[in-house]
């Protein structure tokens with residue numbers, strides 16, 4: 414029997430790991446685009462560091478929401 418399998422793709426296929434733009438007490442980790450499972454332990458570690466320490470040793474620039482704004486601005 415077939416079963417529907419849903420998952421979320423980000424516009425560029427990379428993860429989104431960032432602070433909510435309007436609510437500093439909320440962190441987002443989503444848009445895993447079909448390749449997130451093998452990174453679940455490190456994403457959990459990152460979120461744990463962000464929530465408990467307010468920072469992480471990992472470079473999150475490639476996963477920022479800001480990258481979509483740059484693409485949107487350049488299209489104008």
Ligand SMILES: Cc1cc2nc3c(=O)[nH]c(=O)nc-3n(C[C@H](O)[C@H](O)[C@H](O)COP(=O)(O)OP(=O)(O)OC[C@H]3O[C@@H](n4cnc5c(N)ncnc54)[C@H](O)[C@@H]3O)c2cc1C
Pocket residue numbers: 418419420442443445446447448449450451452
């Ligand atoms: C067919 C397929 C193949 C894949 N193959 C790979 C692969 O080979 N390698 C790889 O690294 N990744 C793979 N992935 C991707 C990986 O599974 C996902 O990126 C990863 O599981 C996303 O994690 P998540 O925690 O965001 O979401 P999920 O794992 O979907 O977890 C979300 C959880 O929230 C629960 N939930 C939803 N709504 C509610 C609600 N209202 N209240 C309470 N709970 C709720 C759900 O039941 C679920 O347990 C694959 C995905 C699919 C669909």
